[in-house]
Amino acid sequence: MNSWDPLNEAIIRCGKCPRLREFCERTARERRSAFADWAYWGRPVPNFGDPQAQLLIVGLAPAAHGGNRTGRMFTGDRSGDWLYRALLESGFASQPLSRCQEDGLRLTHCAVTAVLHCAPPANKPTPSEIGNCRAWLRATFDTVPARVYLALGRIAWQAVMGELRDRGWIAGSPPSFHHGRTVALAGGRWLVASYHPSQQNTFTGRLTESMWRDVFAAVSRLLEETGVTPDEAARRSGAGSSRFP
Numbered sequence: 001m002n003s004w005d006p007l008n009e010a011i012i013r014c015g016k017c018p019r020l021r022e023f024c025e026r027t028a029r030e031r032r033s034a035f036a037d038w039a040y041w042g043r044p045v046p047n048f049g050d051p052q053a054q055l056l057i058v059g060l061a062p063a064a065h066g067g068n069r070t071g072r073m074f075t076g077d078r079s080g081d082w083l084y085r086a087l088l089e090s091g092f093a094s095q096p097l098s099r100c101q102e103d104g105l106r107l108t109h110c111a112v113t114a115v116l117h118c119a120p121p122a123n124k125p126t127p128s129e130i131g132n133c134r135a136w137l138r139a140t141f142d143t144v145p146a147r148v149y150l151a152l153g154r155i156a157w158q159a160v161m162g163e164l165r166d167r168g169w170i171a172g173s174p175p176s177f178h179h180g181r182t183v184a185l186a187g188g189r190w191l192v193a194s195y196h197p198s199q200q201n202t203f204t205g206r207l208t209e210s211m212w213r214d215v216f217a218a219v220s221r222l223l224e225e226t227g228v229t230p231d232e233a234a235r236r237s238g239a240g241s242s243r244f245p
């Protein structure tokens, strides 16, 4: 057992949002024809990666036929292709592909969570559903000793900002979401903003490969400034990439 397990087990059992649970379970029953052979996960999707991560990435929610199908964050959809390729290039991931829970992908000193752990219809959660899932975001912040937080999209930015304010890690009026923005937090931590690597953003060119690479270059630079690189962090903890589920 690692420090994720009790939290992830509690997330998987959560049923606070009846609309989302009904949608996820119905999607899992009905399935998309391309995935007719899949046994969809259909439950809340747990956090993924290294519970001792220096980098915590916060997305919006699992995709109905992505994470809700595979049971792992950013797994089985094109957003995941963008994310894990960038994480491989930055030294956090063991491979660029993220297809299913048994594909061998390991993260080192990086963890992935989301504002919501259940897929919302049309990717549009209600404010009360976001509020319900804040408890899991808070518990994730409590568990992961991150130095850099990467918020993917405006909703993730706002949720993270709420958490930072509650912790007293950010002073004054909260900065607005702006792609590429970096914000210094209390205790030598940093927050970075990026557009979400959704197809809506990547197909339209709102988020380009070059912009995306710049985000991870900024993340790596900030981790270096805090004295922690993926290699250094692994050396300090004695951890290898095979340590994490």
Ligand code: SF4
Pocket (backbone or CB within 6 Å): 011, 014, 015, 016, 017, 018, 020, 021, 044, 116, 117, 118, 129, 132, 133, 134, 136
């Ligand atoms: S979205 Fe979050 S709070 Fe709502 S049911 Fe899923 S795990 Fe629970």
